[in-house]
Amino acid sequence: MSAPLLSVRDLVIEFTTEQGVVRAVDGISFDVFPNETVGLVGESGCGKTVTGLSILGLVPRPPGRIAGGRIEFEGRDLVGLDESELRAIRGRDIAMIFQEPMTALNPVFTVGSQMTDVLRRYKGLSRRQARAAAIELLARVGIPAPDRRVDEYPHQLSGGMRQRVVIAMALSCDPKLIVADEPTTALDVTTQAQVLEQLVRLQEEFRMAMILVTHDLGVIAEACDRAMVMYCGRIVEQAPIEELFARPRHPYSAGLLASIPARVDDERRELPVIPGMVPDLLHLPPGCRFADRCGRRLARCDVEQPGLAPAGESRVACFNPVETPR
Amino acid sequence: MNAPAASAVDANGAPAASRRETLWHKALWKLRRDRAGMAGLAVVMLYFLAAIGVWLGWWATGWAEVAGGKWEAPSAAHWFGTNLIGQDIFARSVYSISTAFEVGLVVAVLATLLGGVLGALAGFFAGRFTDELVVWLMGVLDSIPFYLLVAAIAFAMAGNPYAMHVAMISTFWITTARLVRGEVIKLRQLEFVEAAHAIGVPEYTIVFRHILPNTLHILLVQSTITFVAAIKSEVILSFLGLGVKDGMSWGLMIAESTIEVLAGFFGNFLAASLLMFGLVMAFNFLSDALQDALDPRQVS
Numbered sequence: 001m002s003a004p005l006l007s008v009r010d011l012v013i014e015f016t017t018e019q020g021v022v023r024a025v026d027g028i029s030f031d032v033f034p035n036e037t038v039g040l041v042g043e044s045g046c047g048k049t050v051t052g053l054s055i056l057g058l059v060p061r062p063p064g065r066i067a068g069g070r071i072e073f074e075g076r077d078l079v080g081l082d083e084s085e086l087r088a089i090r091g092r093d094i095a096m097i098f099q100e101p102m103t104a105l106n107p108v109f110t111v112g113s114q115m116t117d118v119l120r121r122y123k124g125l126s127r128r129q130a131r132a133a134a135i136e137l138l139a140r141v142g143i144p145a146p147d148r149r150v151d152e153y154p155h156q157l158s159g160g161m162r163q164r165v166v167i168a169m170a171l172s173c174d175p176k177l178i179v180a181d182e183p184t185t186a187l188d189v190t191t192q193a194q195v196l197e198q199l200v201r202l203q204e205e206f207r208m209a210m211i212l213v214t215h216d217l218g219v220i221a222e223a224c225d226r227a228m229v230m231y232c233g234r235i236v237e238q239a240p241i242e243e244l245f246a247r248p249r250h251p252y253s254a255g256l257l258a259s260i261p262a263r264v265d266d267e268r269r270e271l272p273v274i275p276g277m278v279p280d281l282l283h284l285p286p287g288c289r290f291a292d293r294c295g296r297r298l299a300r301c302d303v304e305q306p307g308l309a310p311a312g313e314s315r316v317a318c319f320n321p322v323e324t325p326r
Numbered sequence: 327m328n329a330p331a332a333s334a335v336d337a338n339g340a341p342a343a344s345r346r347e348t349l350w351h352k353a354l355w356k357l358r359r360d361r362a363g364m365a366g367l368a369v370v371m372l373y374f375l376a377a378i379g380v381w382l383g384w385w386a387t388g389w390a391e392v393a394g395g396k397w398e399a400p401s402a403a404h405w406f407g408t409n410l411i412g413q414d415i416f417a418r419s420v421y422s423i424s425t426a427f428e429v430g431l432v433v434a435v436l437a438t439l440l441g442g443v444l445g446a447l448a449g450f451f452a453g454r455f456t457d458e459l460v461v462w463l464m465g466v467l468d469s470i471p472f473y474l475l476v477a478a479i480a481f482a483m484a485g486n487p488y489a490m491h492v493a494m495i496s497t498f499w500i501t502t503a504r505l506v507r508g509e510v511i512k513l514r515q516l517e518f519v520e521a522a523h524a525i526g527v528p529e530y531t532i533v534f535r536h537i538l539p540n541t542l543h544i545l546l547v548q549s550t551i552t553f554v555a556a557i558k559s560e561v562i563l564s565f566l567g568l569g570v571k572d573g574m575s576w577g578l579m580i581a582e583s584t585i586e587v588l589a590g591f592f593g594n595f596l597a598a599s600l601l602m603f604g605l606v607m608a609f610n611f612l613s614d615a616l617q618d619a620l621d622p623r624q625v626s
Contacts, residue, residue, distance in 0.1 A: 056524055058520070058523060058524060083529075084528075086526075087526040087527075087528060088526065089526070090523070090524055090525055090526035091524070091525035091526040092526065095524070095525065096521070096524035096525075098517045098520065098521055098524075099517075100517050103516040103517045103518060104517040104518050104521050105518055105521075106518045106522075106536055106539075106540070107518075107540065108539045108540050108542070109539070118525055121527075122526075166521070169521075169525070170525075173525075
């Protein structure tokens with residue numbers, strides 16, 4: 001395999017709160033290779049969004065700070081770069097797509113003027129060239145009548161269209177990596193599928209890597225090559241997508257997959273839930289963070305934190321992983 | 327022709343309908359339907375024309391000349407009569423319109439600019455040093471009684487005719503800055519700001535290029551309010567002898583009238599009061615209408 005485009009090592013992100021310092025992300029490591037889509041899945045508050053933001057140096061500071069680790073993009077460590085160096089990378093090398101399409105566009109400017117702004121700034125296009133490029137981008141993200149839409153204001157577009165505009169803006173400088181933070185969550189279900197499909201197609205067309213941050217396992221299944229499951233600031237399982245869905249190793253991943261509603265036979269069954277609550281990040285157990293909710297807990301789980309270890313094609317942080325027969 | 331195509335392009339082949347839906351178009355449409363507001367606008371324009379005529383030397387050129395006898399009654403030659411030394415009151419009151427507009431325009435434009443810029447910076451950097459500094463400055467300036475400040479500035483500037491402008495600008499920007507600061511604190515959390523960050527836009531560009539235009543409706547309404555406040559203050563300051571020195575102002579006319587009213591002559595007093603009343607009322611109607619038209623809660 002080629003060299004990774006992005007390589008995160010032992011990343012620790014802390015937030016200072018009134019009650020004390022919270023580790024939102026606690027020593028995670030992963031690689032993203034060129035042209036692949038990696039999913040980052042987990043429930044609210046597990047640190048997935050903060051991980052995404054940290055790659056662009058956008059962790060709000062204060063209260064947040066990167067307390068340790070490295071984020072290497074094409075071999076260059078992004079942690080500790082100053083604001084102007086980060087600005088040079090943002091947009092051009094790494095772009096971000098945000099969750100809320102309603103507020104991600106400036107309400108007082110037309111779609112076109114926002115897009116041409118970026119194109120003129122980074123690509124040095126003339127006004128006319130930038131406009132043509134903007135129209136072409138809008139067409140590529142699947143906006144009908146782009147030559148008309150380009151002169152419209154954000155509030156005249158539907159949620160799905162706005163998200164497409166946001167995607168078009170993210171693509172406008174041919175980034176090598178896109179961090180998509182819940183790109184389809186705010187859209188209604190039918191639009192979700194369309195936008196997601198478009199995103200996957202564009203990722204291939206533009207030959208870029210993508211980190212897809214989501215809580216939706218369906219999105220992961222549809223769009224990703226690989227996925228990482230996060231729980232309480234740590235990666236608990238890292239696996240190729242087929243492997244994760246066919247043979248989840250970590251009890252948490254297995255629990256998540258089991259709690260997707262499925263109609264196996266005609267009988268209505270109660271949906272399995274994972275018992276218990278996510279522990280408070282201020283009062284974490286000394287051992288495995290999932291131990292309290294885990295059905296496969298060993299004595300060791302309460303005292304020692306499991307690290308990511310290879311298990312078949314996956315890597316899993318568990319002393320007693322689930323074994324699913326092939 | 328089917329419906330979508332019809333709505334997409336109008337008869338001239340230009341993009342239609344959709345372009346008219348911006349906040350500004352809606353506001354304009356709403357303003358046009360506001361009778362009091364439009365009447366106010368018409369009156370303000372009339373005053374403005376009068377002021378332009380004075381600046382260009384078309385009329386009221388003889389405001390300082392002695393044109394008749396003492397305290398003449400209104401006549402065809404002197405519409406509002408003459409004053410104690412026989413100057414034409416009509417010419418003097420019309421000339422005062424230009425004074426009022428000059429002060430109003432200069433103060434409204436500069437105070438709004440200053441308030442917008444400082445307010446936006448304070449709001450964007452809320453909680454940081456820039457904000458602390460601006461908020462401190464607002465508190466300090468607010469705590470000084472206005473007329474004391476004017477007197478102090480006039481004294482410090484050794485009778486410079488722009489002392490009152492400086493005094494007004496240095497206090498009137500505060501309200502605008504407070505409003506803009508609040509709005510910017512609200513706006514800066516929106517994702518388009520984060521998106522601008524994420525695409526590598528420098529912070530100052532974000533403030534002035536992306537956030538400040540979103541507060542234009544506040545700036546517009548505030549500038550009309552500041553305009554009225556400046557006109558009123560100019561009259562009061564001139565009356566007190568802190569304002570206009572070598573020109574004419576309604577305030578000076580009212581000051582003159584203090585002796586005349588006792589003698590039963592009301593020319594100066596009525597001319598100045600009525601003209602000022604008309605302008606201030608018209609401006610108030612206009613700014614009310616603007617406020618209604620631009621209130622985002624009612625527009626969008």
